[in-house]
Amino acid sequence: MTEHLVQARGLHTYYGASHILRGIDFHVGRGETIGLMGRNGMGKSTLLKSLMGLLRPKAGTVLVKGRDMVGRPSFEVAQLGVAYVPEGRGIFANLSVKENLVMAARAGTAGQRDWTYDRVLETFPRLKERLGHGGQQLSGGEQQMLTIGRALMTNPDVLILDEATEGLAPLVAREIWRICALIRASGISSVIVDKNWKQVTQVTDRNVILVKGEVVFEGTSAELCAQPQMLQQHLGV
Numbered sequence: 001m002t003e004h005l006v007q008a009r010g011l012h013t014y015y016g017a018s019h020i021l022r023g024i025d026f027h028v029g030r031g032e033t034i035g036l037m038g039r040n041g042m043g044k045s046t047l048l049k050s051l052m053g054l055l056r057p058k059a060g061t062v063l064v065k066g067r068d069m070v071g072r073p074s075f076e077v078a079q080l081g082v083a084y085v086p087e088g089r090g091i092f093a094n095l096s097v098k099e100n101l102v103m104a105a106r107a108g109t110a111g112q113r114d115w116t117y118d119r120v121l122e123t124f125p126r127l128k129e130r131l132g133h134g135g136q137q138l139s140g141g142e143q144q145m146l147t148i149g150r151a152l153m154t155n156p157d158v159l160i161l162d163e164a165t166e167g168l169a170p171l172v173a174r175e176i177w178r179i180c181a182l183i184r185a186s187g188i189s190s191v192i193v194d195k196n197w198k199q200v201t202q203v204t205d206r207n208v209i210l211v212k213g214e215v216v217f218e219g220t221s222a223e224l225c226a227q228p229q230m231l232q233q234h235l236g237v
Contacts, residue, residue: 003030004063005158005189006051006082011060013043013050020046021057022213028158028191033184035200035221036193037235038210044193045087047210048162052084053077081109081157087166087193089147093136097127100135100150108155114186115152123182124149126175141172148179152188159183164194177203197235201225209234 006028013021020043028034036044049055051062053074062069064080078084092100101120107113121128124145130138138146144165151159164180165173173196180203183190194200201207201221209217209224211234217224224230 004028005030005065007061007063008047008051009061009063011047011050011057011062013046013055013057015046020213021050023060024210024213024215026051026208026215028189030157031187031189032206033180033190033192033204035197035204035207036191036210037197037200037207039234039236042210043213044210045162046213048084048160048191048193051077052082052160078154079109083151083154083156083159085144085147085151085159085161085164087163089143091135091138091143091146091150093134096132096134097138097146098131100146101127101153104150104153106154109157112155115155117153120149120152123152123179139172141168141175144168144172144176145179148176152183156188159188159190161190162193164192165196165199166194173199197224197231 004027008024008026011021011024024047026047038044046055050057053069053072057070064077064082069077101117105117126142127145127149130142135143165176168176177199180192184203192200192204201224204221206220207224208215216234217230
């Protein structure tokens with residue numbers, strides 16, 4: 001049986017009076033790459049924030065490596081090896097590229113230091129050329145690379161990537177997808193949210209589609225691609 005690094009059971013999360021997540025079950029296995037899909041407003045980001053401790057569910061459990069994390073601060077989730085690349089990136093604009101990376105450097109939960117400063121720069125050659133630039137001087141694509149690189153500097157067991165390529169030029173988006181494939185090959189589990197289902201399914205093992213805060217599909221990439229009706233109905237393609 002696959003070890004679940006992150007698991008949600010019966011999750012109900014609200015924004016004020018709005019009931020967003022409605023009894024969701026979701027899990028991330030060790031070494032597994034998952035695509036989280038659905039149209040805007042269907043609960044994807046809410047689910048990620050609930051997993052990270054940024055939103056507190058009203059009901060249900062969130063387990064990280066078997067520990068119940070509901071009500072725990074998000075830094076404790078991070079300490080258990082879960083790295084989060086939020087929509088909007090969240091880099092430190094007043095720090096240089098080098099400072100953004102170095103401040104995040106630490107060993108992983110098992111003491112692993114697979115992702116070193118040098119390895120991140122080898123993976124993101126564009127960042128290597130801009131080490132002295134401030135975060136606010138970078139393009140959107142460079143900021144996304146920096147945020148992913150900073151997350152990798154924590155040597156995570158799970159990487160959560162919200163809106164991986166939103167607003168990026170096609171050439172830059174292609175680079176982000178290359179990096180997602182590298183992360184998968186490195187053995188890090190990941191959850192990827194992106195509107196481009198064709199690209200997502202090329203790098204994922206399993207995919208979950210949300211509609212109005214409920215799971216309407218869960219299956220392999222091959223199973224999803226074999227159901228054009230499902231894609232048309234829920235992803236509008």
